[in-house]
Amino acid sequence: MKQSRRNFLRGSLLAAGAAAVGATAQAKTFDEQWREARRQRGWVPGPIDRASHARAEGPAVYFTPEITPQSLCRAYAALGITLPGKVGAKVSTGEPGGHHFLDPQLVKPLVQQLDANIVECNTAYGGRRSTLHDHIRAALEHGWCDIATVDIMDGIATMELPAPAGAKRLPRNIVGSHFRDYASFLVLSHFKGHAMGGFGGALKNLSIGFASRNGKLLIHSGGITDQTWLDDDQTAFLEAMAEAATAVCQARPGKMAFLNVMNHLSVDCDCDAHPSTPTMANIGLLASLDPVAIDQACVDLVYAAHDSAELIERMESRYGIHILEHAEALGLGSRNYRLIPL
Numbered sequence: 001m002k003q004s005r006r007n008f009l010r011g012s013l014l015a016a017g018a019a020a021v022g023a024t025a026q027a028k029t030f031d032e033q034w035r036e037a038r039r040q041r042g043w044v045p046g047p048i049d050r051a052s053h054a055r056a057e058g059p060a061v062y063f064t065p066e067i068t069p070q071s072l073c074r075a076y077a078a079l080g081i082t083l084p085g086k087v088g089a090k091v092s093t094g095e096p097g098g099h100h101f102l103d104p105q106l107v108k109p110l111v112q113q114l115d116a117n118i119v120e121c122n123t124a125y126g127g128r129r130s131t132l133h134d135h136i137r138a139a140l141e142h143g144w145c146d147i148a149t150v151d152i153m154d155g156i157a158t159m160e161l162p163a164p165a166g167a168k169r170l171p172r173n174i175v176g177s178h179f180r181d182y183a184s185f186l187v188l189s190h191f192k193g194h195a196m197g198g199f200g201g202a203l204k205n206l207s208i209g210f211a212s213r214n215g216k217l218l219i220h221s222g223g224i225t226d227q228t229w230l231d232d233d234q235t236a237f238l239e240a241m242a243e244a245a246t247a248v249c250q251a252r253p254g255k256m257a258f259l260n261v262m263n264h265l266s267v268d269c270d271c272d273a274h275p276s277t278p279t280m281a282n283i284g285l286l287a288s289l290d291p292v293a294i295d296q297a298c299v300d301l302v303y304a305a306h307d308s309a310e311l312i313e314r315m316e317s318r319y320g321i322h323i324l325e326h327a328e329a330l331g332l333g334s335r336n337y338r339l340i341p342l
Contacts, residue, residue, distance in 0.1 A: 030195065035317065043234050045319035052300045055336045059290035061297040064342040067263050067285050069109045074342055075287035076110055076186075081257050085183025088119035089148065090205055092190060093139045096128045097273030100264035102190045104143040111148050116186055118150045121176045121209065124216035124229070127273065132156070153178035154212035161247040166330050169223035169240040173247035174215030184255035187291070191260045191298045193267035193311050196220075196231070197241065198320020200269050201298050202258045202291040203327055207244035219244050234319060242326035245291065249332060258294050260286045262301065267314040280307040292333030296324050 028036070038044075062078045064071050089111045094101025111118065118139070122130050129135040132155035139150045153176025161173040187205055194200040200208075208216055218226040222236025223243075231237060249256060262283035268275035283301050288294035299321065302308045315321070328335050 034195070038234060041232060045316065046235070046322060048316050048319075049321055049325075050303055052303070053296050053335045053337060054300060054339045056338065058334050058336040058338050059288060059293045060340050061286055061288040061290070061293050061337045062340050062342050063284055063286050063297070063301075065284035067106070067261060067282060069106055071342070072107060072259060072261075072285060073110050073113065075259060075285055076257060078340075078342060079257055079287055079289055081289060083114060083184035083186060083257060084255060086181065087114045087116035087184050087186055088151070088153075088182035089114070089116040089186045089188055090119050090209060091144070091188045092205065092209060092270045093118075093120050093129065093135065093144055093150075094142050094270045095123075095273045096138050096141060098270055098275050100190065100192065100266050100268075100275055100278070101142065101270040102188060102261055104147045106261070107188055108147040110186070114186060116148060117182075118144050118148045119153050119176075119178070119182065119185070120150070121154045121211060121215075122152060122213045123271065124213045124220070125271075127271075130213065151178055151181075152176070153210075154215075158212040158214065161251050164243055164246040164250055164330050164332075167243040167246075169236050170218065170243040170247070171223055172218075173244045174212050174218055174226060175210050175248065176212050179210065179251070182252075184252060185257075187256060187258045189258070189260045190264070190270055191262045191295075192265055192269060193314040194269045194318070194320070195267075195272065196318065197238065197323065198315040198318030199295075199299065199302075199311070201260050201295040203241060203245045203295050203323050206248045206291060207241040210248045211244060215244070235322065238319065238322045239326045242323045242330060242332070245327060246330045246332040249291065256289070256291075258288050258291050260294050260298050262286070262298060265302075265308075265311055267310055279310050280305055288337070290333040290337065292324055292327045292335055293337035296335045297337055297339055299324070 221230035
């Protein structure tokens with residue numbers, strides 16, 4: 001029987017905490033189970049940096065509150081980059097049952113302007129995107145096959161990328177073998193909450209998104225194993241994500257562009273078949289050549305919003321900011337940025 005990501009994670013948490021919490025955990029929400037499992041392991045979030053990192057200097061992050069195909073094309077044009085060779089447009093195809101993933105019609109003009117393929121990798125949690133056949137069917141149902149060729153990069157085989165200098169967790173990064181077929185990537189990310197990482201944006205798309213099925217297991221385990229689900233150490237997981245994102249970017253230096261769309265701002269990820277209903281308004285879209293800067297700008301905009309309490313709680317309870325801290329320490333990008341209105 002296939003299962004959703006939420007049910008998979010709930011099962012792993014119940015197994016981890018069964019000795020201590022017993023059958024009473026069955027009645028608890030996923031969020032309660034997650035917190036209790038981490039408390040049992042003695043994990044607490046580190047210090048939370050809530051200060052805005054917008055500055056007069058730093059990498060450019062372009063912003064518009066308008067979320068349309070036209071504004072997406074304008075945001076990309078503002079970057080002044082020409083992505084060379086064959087372009088892969090990295091998206092989340094969205095777990096069937098969910099409905100907050102990016103609208104293919106929103107990105108269609110830009111994807112077709114670049115003559116890009118939609119690229120994705122299989123999931124590690126079952127569901128309906130864990131095999132090549134099922135994933136292509138899901139992409140077809142969600143409209144991705146209507147706008148471009150869809151390439152599930154790990155559908156046949158995998159390849160390894162070297163871990164970046166300074167990596168503390170990952171011995172290597174495992175991605176789909178079709179990664180080598182693309183000279184450059186347009187990374188199209190839906191910024192939102194995430195049950196494990198606190199939030200998901202460009203860095204999550206670069207790390208978990210580019211990782212093959214076994215690569216995802218390696219990241220979630222904090223670099224311990226690529227054979228089984230293990231999520232004992234939250235800090236190690238966040239740092240492994242930052243290291244995987246850095247490995248991907250270092251494999252295509254200067255050949256990536258990042259666009260984050262801040263709509264349907266649920267506390268849950270697009271990998272969730274039953275995501276929570278958003279309780280805050282859409283914010284807009286952003287573009288940058290720096291994946292750290294663009295995610296930091298999104299975090300700052302969430303803190304600045306008047307209706308973002310639920311998403312802030314999700315980010316802080318998971319220590320989500322640490323992926324940005326570690327990515328900056330690895331030299332992937334800068335948390336300080338210039339926010340430039342379009």
